[in-house]
Amino acid sequence: MSLTGTPPEVNDDLARAIDELAAGAERWARLPLDGRARLLREVHAAIAPVAEEWVRVAAAVKGLPAGSSLVGEEWLSGPYSALSAADAAARSVEALARGGSTLEGARLGAAPGGRVAVTVLPESLRESLLFHGFSVQVWLEPGVTAEQARREAGLDAVRVGANGGVCLVLGAGNISSIAPLDALYELVAHNRASIVKLNPTFASLRPVYEAAFAPLVREGLVRIVNGGPEAGAYLTTHPGIAKVHITGSARTHDAIVWGTGAEAVRRRAAGEPRLTVPITSELGGVSPVIVVPGRWGAADLRYQAEHVAMMRLHNAGHNCVAGQVLVLSADWPQRDAFLAELHAAFDRLPARGTWYPGTEGKVGQAVADHPGAELVNGRYIVEIGPGDPACTDEYFAPVLAWTQVPGTGAEFLDAAVAFANDELAGTLGANVLVVPRDRRALGARFDEAIVALRYGTVAINAWTGMGYSVVNAPWGAFPGDTLDDIGSGIGVVHNGHLLARTERTVVTGPFRPFPRSVLNGELSLFPKPPWYPEARSATATGRAMTEYAAAPSWRRLVPILFHAFRA
Incomplete structure (x- = not known):
């Protein structure tokens, strides 16, 4: 047995994966923007064929019967979110390849306190109809001007030739799209390949993820592995890891950064983290x-x-x-x-x-x-x-x-x-x-x-979970947390427009569903949302929205609206 508690052959496999990813990150660094965009379109095309299996496996993990309306949650938080994220990433890189801005399609305006607000929903006529009555804005940090927002949008995607190395993504075990979307963001926003260690709850999804993200696996940009705490400990200390991203608990985060017990006390007092590479995180909260x-x-x-x-x-x-x-x-x-x-x-x-x-x-x-x-x-x-x-x-x-x-x-x-x-x-x-x-x-x-x-x-007459699903919006804690006081984490993910210096996302929805909304003077045609547990047509709506995300068209809007209004 190795010092980490995992068999040597397992560690050898992990080390080999990191070497392959390092080579993949170098190839990505040299890949022109138009080549990156084509690869991201391949990813988008690969997700749809496995969407049904993705939902089936995720529902089985959670003990949901095949005919339950609750399966709609798995369509929306799984393949629908993944398809939306792949499309958003491809759109941003395509815009950069044309010499344009990742902010194409988004409207810039003003938010309270002199902030710049970037409207990321709706961004098209079809979105206006699909999410009628909802809006999502990204508020930038105070002092950031509209001109700065446009100039800085794109993050490291604009730095062709820059190699971000290999990121260790420690995946969450509750929502099935979290881990792959975290890896996608590391690649597009920061030029990093990722080794994704799945939470054991989602171990059975590994073949689905590998099929859905097969183009990135093929190019050595993503490796998906299973394993327990011992594998995680080995990976966090491997010299080939340039960065760590975790979705999980503050306790797990602090154990990675500071250790546990007496070691953690000593390291905190000395200001000497055991983790020597950067870490970003999404750690929940109350x-x-x-x-x-x-x-x-x-x-x-x-x-x-x-x-x-x-x-x-x-x-x-x-x-x-x-x-x-x-x-x-x-x-x-x-x-x-x-x-x-x-x-x-x-x-x-x-x-x-x-x-x-x-x-x-x-x-x-x-x-x-x-x-x-x-x-x-x-x-x-x-x-x-x-x-x-x-x-x-x-x-x-x-x-x-x-x-x-x-x-x-x-x-x-x-x-x-x-x-x-x-x-x-x-x-x-x-x-x-x-x-x-x-x-x-x-x-x-x-x-x-x-x-x-x-x-x-912040969600006004809506649930903040919608901010997760709108992948052009950044997702993460309010700025200000530190390694010493980690709170809900550091950094953001999703952020389809690759915005710099974001402060928060503000989601606004209708107070009432249609038709009571219109009868009470609200301009909203949105029925009971499909993510409500009492939405009887949630599964059919989630499936239809996933099919739409795979190939958006006016024709594919019709089944969504039909099922949604039966909720």
């Missing part, structure tokens, strides 16, 4: 759902309660950006009515087993920490206050906490933002629900509150 009090109709209470339930229960709660702490106003007359609808939504949504390793222990600890926890259809709802463990422990499980702060209007919003910023761990995503007329009444105070929220993705 996501708030802020409900701005107002006068809501009965249908609004029911729909938005289901919205909150979806944020918590999507993927059985095993999401890094699942809504975990609901922030309500203690002075909202409809607070109890909303909580009653939330309980009803938890009870109404299909029962579903948890599947992620370690969930039982996390749920048990959450229940032990909250003697008053309410069990609703196999899920838990708990009331908390400041300093509660739910504020700092990411449950990654079907446990929803709620709290209340005083005030209405701007007073409440300021208090809720302060609670989210100061009490909750992490800065990955925050959600805000507000009736459109109340948002208009708040005016600049609402914009100021969004600016004050220190989160990498």
Whole structure:
């Protein structure tokens, strides 16, 4: 046995893969932009034929029956996201090859605080119809001008000849498109080949990934491997690794960077990380759902309660950006009515087993920490206050906490933002629900509150998970985390336009689904979203959206709209 605990022949295979990737990175460095674009188009073409198998294997991992509407989650978070990312990458590199900008198709405008906002959804007439009522903007760091944004867009993709070496991508085990998309971003944005070590939960997806990304495997730009902690330890210390990217927990990140136990204490005190190469990361956190009090109709209470339930229960709660702490106003007359609808939504949504390793222990600890926890259809709802463990422990499980702060209007919003910023761990995503007329009444105070929220993705009347799916938007923590205090991580991925110096993504959606949206003065034709657990046609919609992403056309929009309006 080797010192790392893996057999020598396994280490030999990993070392050989790193050597092949180093050669591949050198070939990529010499490859002209038009050649890179053609290769990325090959990747896009390779994903569609294995989409069905991708979904089948991912659903089996999660214990989803073939006929379940929940399989729609796997279409949208798996091959659909991968196809969208490959297309976005190819478009950006094609634009650079023509001598243009990666910002082609995106609109630049102004965001609060003198920021530049880049609109990344919608970017076409078809997107306007497909996501009618939704918009996604990328806010750049304060002080970045529109001219700078255009000049700096492209990142390292513009540096033909630059070799970024080999990246170790430590893949997540909850959403099946995360690991391959991380590797794709390293290649396009930073000229790095990647060895992707899959989380053991997705070990069975390895053949699917290798088929979907066969052009990159063929060119020595991606290698996909399975293995446990010993393989990860070997790879993080291999001299051929130039960079590490991890999607996972802060605990795992810190063990890689600082070690564990006494070693970690000593290294932190001395400022001497055991990891000697750069690392970027996406590490989750405790996501708030802020409900701005107002006068809501009965249908609004029911729909938005289901919205909150979806944020918590999507993927059985095993999401890094699942809504975990609901922030309500203690002075909202409809607070109890909303909580009653939330309980009803938890009870109404299909029962579903948890599947992620370690969930039982996390749920048990959450229940032990909250003697008053309410069990609703196999899920838990708990009331908390400041300093509660739910504020700092990411449950990654079907446990929803709620709290209340005083005030209405701007007073409440300021208090809720302060609670989210100061009490909750992490800065990955925050959600805000507000009736459109109340948002208009708040005016600049609402914009100021969004600016004050220190989160990498902020969703207004939408779920931050949509920010993950819109691959032209950067995905990651709010800037400012460090190796010493890692929070939700460092750096971003996705970022299809290859924007530099991004601060946050802002997703805006309709407060009501069609037709109630139009009847109440909202300009939105979007029905109940297919990612809602109660969307009966979710699987058919997810499949149709994946087929559209494989070959976008007006003709392929029709089945999407047909299935979506049956939700």
